[in-house]
Amino acid sequence: MRIRDQFRFVKQNMKKNKMRVFMTVLATAMGCAFLIVIASVPFGLHQTFVKDLLQQDTINEINVQGIETDEGYQPITEKDIKNLRQFKNVKAVTFKSYIEQPTTFSIDNYKLETGAMAVDFNAERNAGISLEDGTFPSKENEVLVGYHFATQLFPTDTDKEEELYNEKGKLKEAYQYQKEIIGQTFQMTVTRMNKDGEEETKEIPITIAGIMEEPARDWMMDTEVRISESLLHDIEQYTGTPNGQITIPNENIENEKHYANITVYSYSLEQVQTLTEKLEDNNYLVYSVASSLNQLNMIFTIAKAGLIFIGTIAILIASIGIYNTMTMAVTERAPDIGIMKAIGANPKVIKRIFLLESSYIGLLGAVIGTIIAYMISLFVNFVIPIIIQSAFQEELPEGFKFSAIPATLVIIAIAICLIVTIISGSRPAKKATRIDILKAMRREI
């Protein structure tokens, strides 16, 4: 018997009891929709978290926090940085060496007290860090400033400081520095303590060569100034202390100097894991987004598997309906089956027709269930943020997804649905093949 004819038979049979078939398809669709919707939550949250992590643009970065030695945890030194640059697949090693005193930058009647740090501009460029505007510094006194530096410069020629800021605590636009800051020379005020314990200050002229890109997160504010290592060296010479600390001058500046925010850049995401492992083998204390991504993936995979299992229970319940429908169908059609067998229908063909029928119900239910699930998912993603925002006054991040239905979830749900329906239809199908021809023809079944 040809497959096409078998399908035709199935369609004809299903038409004989439309209402019963409809209810069974509905039950299967509900089971399938439940599975997809419930499993779409970890899929949605996973997508959101991964997107959030990847948005940080730090996916091929490895942060090195220190090194473990026999004497315990040690901060990273210049020697370590040189060593880190020797590792295979290392594209660049950047660091920040903070000036450990409040530094003030002023121009005309504007000033800003903010953090300053020395960085290796070449390494930053190699690492692929891009600028919002301007160029990387090429001279000793040239610097890079954070994206919000200009907007935070506040006027010094006003007495009413409270008027400068709006209700959000931001400097009002009217009071902001209006001129282009690239190419402008600012005065950097550095403080030191002399041998008598008195504080003295010195102004160092610096020129802004470029502006850093806007931070990845909306809530981040970057006003920090990146200076060259040689300028830091000049400051250290002036203060006589490592990192420009305002303490009694120290003779062993170089020995005590330490670096912060050491970041190792690999060439690609694939190299991060192996490079992280190598650095750990060499006793470095490291953290990378890629490794936390792996942990995140693992947690969500477990959550997905668990919820798919729970969803499968709904389909199993629906399968009872399919079993019932198919058993009824076999009983009702027993005389017809008897006649077909009498004229030469192979039991395998009869079994296949019933299995096709239960699979068809399962597939139809799965397709309808998937459509319903997509609609529920869209609704949930639209409504949940509104509820959270109005009930908890919390603003969810942009692109937040409470529920997501990727193709894999749909394939898994349809496969589960089909398997369960085929299994539930197999017993009635087997029963159909065992129908006694004579009893069936005498309408004794």
Place this chain on the structure above:
Amino acid sequence: MIQIKDLSHHFELGKKGSKTSIPVLHNISLTIDKKEIVAIVGKSGSGKSTLLNLIGGFMRPSKGDIWIDETNVTKLNEAGFADFRLNHIGFIFQNFQLIPSMTAYQNVELPLILKGIDERKRTEITKKTLKRVGLLDYHEHYPSELSGGQQQRVSIARALVLNPPIILADEPTGSLDSETEADLLGFIQQLNQELGITFLIITHDDEVASIGNRVIEIRDGWLMEGSVSL
């Protein structure tokens, strides 16, 4: 063509442990040649229908063999016998046994579908067969919309459609009036002469038995010696 050797059959009644064996057929040996019309007669409960059911493979004999066209059909499994039936045997039943939800056309087409014949060829053969039984104009009618004689003709068309060498008929005129019966018997004789189909007809009606080249009587499960030609 059909060779029955030492065929015996008994029914087992009752539950396990207390089963009673009721013998129905005893050592039946019979040969039916090609193109023959053989009528098997006997009283109700004599075992004649059981013999036909055994030949048709609807039940398994307790003992003995049935050979049809060089095939020992008693050795075939259920699926094997189903295929054999489809290709070698046509059936005509007393109650016609048409599928009520199918039209006359669909009922006749069914064996062709089971055999996997393509739709175009199926249409051609089905129409030709319906024409042969004089029911082409009724092809869209459901069995309930046809008279007894017409239903039996649909049933014959279904039995004929795959051109089987043998047709087994169980009381083919049992549900028909005498006029339709005579009509049908004439048609069976015509098919036998024109197509060379072997007919094995189970009947208790002398009129039906009269078209047989041979009439074999079964009495209480025994094949009576010296079965007579009428």
